[in-house]
Structure formats: C-alpha cells, structure tokens
Amino acid sequence: MAKKKLLLAHKLASAMLSLLLHPRRPATTAVSKPSTSPPPTDPFPPPVVHHGALPPASTQATTLVVDVDAALLRTSAAASELFPYFMLVALEAGGYLRGLLLLLLYPLILCLSRGAAVRAMAAAAFCGLRAGRFRAGRAVLPKWLMDDLAAEAFDAVRAAAAAGKGNGRPAVVGVTAMPRVMVDGFLREYLGVEHVVAPEMKVKWGFYTGLMEDADGQALMALAAAVVGFAGSTEFLDHPVARSCKEIFVASSDEKRRWRPLARDKYPKPVVFHDGRLAFRPTAADTLAMFLWLPLGAFLGAARLAVALAVPYKYSTPILAATGMSWRLKGGRPALPSGGRGQLFACNHRTLIDPVYVSVALDRQVRAVSYSLSRLSELISPIGRTVRLTRDRRSDGAVMARLLAGGDLVVVCPEGTTCREPYLLRFSPLFTELSDDVVPVGVAVETSMFYATTAGGLKCFDPLYYMANPRMCYTVQFLEKVDTSPARTGAAPSTDVANLVQRRMGDALGYGCTMLTRKDKYLMLAGNDGVVRSTDDKSAAGAPAPAGKKKGDKSTEKSN
DSSP states (O other), X not given: OHHHHHHHHHHHXXXXXXXXXXXXXXXXXXXXXXXXXXXXXXXXXXXXEEETOOOOTTOOOSEEEEEIIIIIBSOOSSGGGGHHHHHHHIIIIIOHHHHHHHHHTHXXXXXXXXXXXXXXXXXXXXXXXXXXXXXXXXXXXXHHHHHTBBHHHHHHHHHHHHHHTTSSSOSEEEEOSSOHHHHHHHHHHTTOOSEEEOOEEEEETTEEEEEEEOOOOHHHHTSOSOEEEEESSXXXXXXXXXXXXXXXXXXXXXXXXXXXXXXXXXOSSOOOOOOOSBOSOOOHHHHHHHHHHHHXXXXXXXXXXXXXXXXXXXXXXXXXXXXXXXXXXXXXXXXXXXXXXXXXEEEOOSSTTHHHHHHHHHTSOOEEEESOOOHHHHHTOTTOOOXXXXXXXXXXXXXXXXXXXXXXXXXXXXXXXXXXXXXXXXXXXXXXXXXXXXXXXXXXXXXXXXXXXXXXSOGGGHHHHHHTSSSEEEEEEEOOOEEOHHHHHTSSOHHHHHHHHHHHHHHHHTOEEOOOOHHHHHHHHTSSOSOOOOTTOGGGTTSOOOTTOOTTOOXXXXXX
C-alpha cells in the first residue's frame, strides 16, 4: 500500500513539473484561418539619418525642425549645458537665495538623466515665481542665447528656411527641453521661428508651481512627410517630433567644437536692450565664484565709496585704481571757457555715475541734470547735488540755461536712459537750443561681474553694484566742440543738430546710432513706458493714471 502511494506521488510531481516546463496551449473549438490582411504599418516610417552633416541649402523640405539646445546653440546635449540659463532665471527673477539653492543642487543635477535634470532645474528656478510678472524670457535671456548662437548652424537654418518658405507651412520649428516661457520670445522675435515645441510651466493661483507639462508635438505629426530635422546629438532621435521627419541631419561633436559664435553684425535682429544684473554667463563655477566674492565685494564697495567721497580726485584716483576701480582718458581735455561763462557737455548714458567720471576727467566740479535719481544715489554722489528735470520742455530748458548763465559746467545725457550695448539711442534735441556750442563726451564702461543699471530692479543700488565689481574701468573721450548756434537761432532744425552730435559720438565710440527711445526700452524690458504717476503730485490728483498703472502707485519717472 505504501509503495502505491509513493508511486502516485511520483507521477503527480512529474505531471506538475511537465506543466511548468512545457505549458499546454488552451484548446480551441474551431480552426482559425490564416489572416490575409497585411500587418499594420507605421504612418511615420523611420527617418533617414545623416551623421556628421548639416542640412543642405538646396533641400526641398517644407519645414525644418531644429534642435535648439544642441544644434542651434553652441552647447552639448548634456543637461548641465542648460544650467546657466536656469541660473539666470533663478538669480534675475527669484533672487540670490534661489540662485544659491540651484547651485547647491548642481551635483545632483549631474547625476540625473537629462529629462530629470531639466525638471529639477525648472522646479528650483520657477517654483513660487509670479507668472504675470515674469519677464526674464524677453528681457534677460535673449542676450545670452544670442551670444551662444552658432554661426554655422544659424547659416544652415537660414538657408534651409529660405528654401522652404512660400508653401503656407511653418518654415522653421524650434524644439527645446527648456520651458517655453524661457525661449519663446527669443526664438520668435530674434530668429523668426514660426512654431516652438517646448514644455509648459504649470501655473496655480497665478504662481509657477515648478512642474512642467510635456511639449505637445501632435501638431507636427500632421505635417507633410517632407520635413527635415537638424540635431546636435543622436538623443534628438528619441524625441516624438523626430517621428515626423523624413530626414534628420546630425552634426558631429568634432564639427561642433569648431563652430564659432555668430558675429554681432550678422544678428538677424540687434540686441539693443537687455536687463539683469549679471555681466557674465553664470556657469556653475562662475556662479560659485560670485557667491564667494559677494561678502568681500560688499566690503570693498563700501571702502571704495568712502575713498571717493572723502579723498580729492588727485589722490583718490590711484588709490581706487589699486583696488581695480580704474578709468582712462582717451585724447585730451577740452579748453574751458573763461569770463565766468558756462559750458554744456552732451554725454552718452551708460550708468548713473557718468557725470562723476566726466568731473574726474576734467578735474573740475560739474552739475549733472537728470530726470530722476534715488535719494541714496544723491547722498553718495561725490559731485554734489544733482539738478532734477521734469520732462517739461520749457521749465527744463530754463533750469539748464540758468546753470550755464551762472558759469557752471553742465553735463546732460540726451538719450534720457541708459543703454548697455554699443548703440546710441535717439538724442533729445533740447540741449542744442541752450548754448552756442556743445562738447560731446563719449563714455564707455567695462565691468566684470555686475551691471550698474536696471530697468525692473531697484535703481538705488545701481552705484553700489558698480563699486562691488572685482574690476571695472571707465573710458572718457572729449570730442571737438559742435556749433549749435543754428539750432539756437532757428536757422536749422534742432533735431538735425542733435542727430549730428549723435553721429559724431557714434563714430568716435564705434557705436551704432538708432532712433529708439526710453519708451521703447521700458516697453520691452518692463512692460511700461517708464513713467509712473506719483500720489505726491497734488496738481495731478484728479488726472487718470497712465495705461497699466494704478493711481495709487508711488514712484517716479525712470531714466535708467
């Protein structure tokens, strides 16, 4: 009996083992006929990939899809290459604490995949920012993105786009891993990209949550098959948009290393205005150096300010130069009038302290006129009280004429606002009607870490940011006097004389002359016209506030 039980158990174990190793197919009640229909086909066949090549100018593609991050810009496909752009957002839109947080996350970012790293940087840079006030994508980033534009890639894109125009479809489509709010303005306004495929930042209650929604590439899926892709790495082949491409040209890493930055005179649209405090590209190493410098920079700035206020020019100049705060005079000093007559100096506007260096170069006290100036800037000015103007042509002209009649050396900046780039804004012609001659003064400023101007930040800190730079240099150049008597007597239009002064100054400095104004600058960088009504103005208490401004706003006209 025991032998039979043992035999039964052995057979049961063998059957179970057979089922595990050789499972039986389920029985079918009917024999299925072989299918005669063809297998489903992919509506987007795999693209033809050309490695180490640029899109040919003779391509007949209706649309060119460009990998912005790794092809159009001189960066690699690594997420760390996008770190400076997110740092610009963190510092300029969020502040130094947010920038420090992003910097501390950098070692983690290096360990993450590209997609996860971009999401981590976006969360640190955007979380908590007010969406309605975010302007870094149009005011700050275009300058740095344009600096990183590859000349060879741009030429290839422009040629291919020209061949594909006139068919009713987008000629160029930009694909990027950066949030749309960072790059959309740059790609559309400066490069003429018709469609941008980029992630969207989620907004809750008017604030960015720091989370991104994937880019919607369905619109591209419906494009005709004649679509050509241009990428800087093979990672682009995994992007959903790559499925709509018939051909993809992938530039090699060796070729990209030889690419040059696009020359300024080749820009499709000049970058005249940009905002932000940073005067350097904030890579992780350079950002770390900035944070290490800040305590020393604050102390050094205070020491420089004390020397400038307390020590005469003759002795303060070599002392400040030893700390990295230097200036140079290009050419000679002009002959000053005698007999108690005043002299008018027309100066291009780079920072609030332009008149200070004109005074240093002349070794004489000057009177600066300005449309607005913070109380702090007035207190720390080494040239005395600045004369405030009101933008009322008659009263401002009377004020400056009275100063000249009193024998003062008057410095005026006809541009009315500062410009960082090598361009001159339109000169207001009022200065040409105040004197029989004017001395044009060209100034140029070089800084290594911080810009001393801002359109959207606190202007009272402008001189302090300048003095906190590790090194900086002002160049002052006095030009030959220009006869302005025809404008004063009405023999010639004052605008023509003002344009003449602008052209001579532009030729001497190597700057381009434009007809852009203060209003153009503030509309682009700050979303207003640079004029905000103050509640202290009793005479205008019942007047309507300018568009986009509330009546209760306390501020002044902006000249920087």
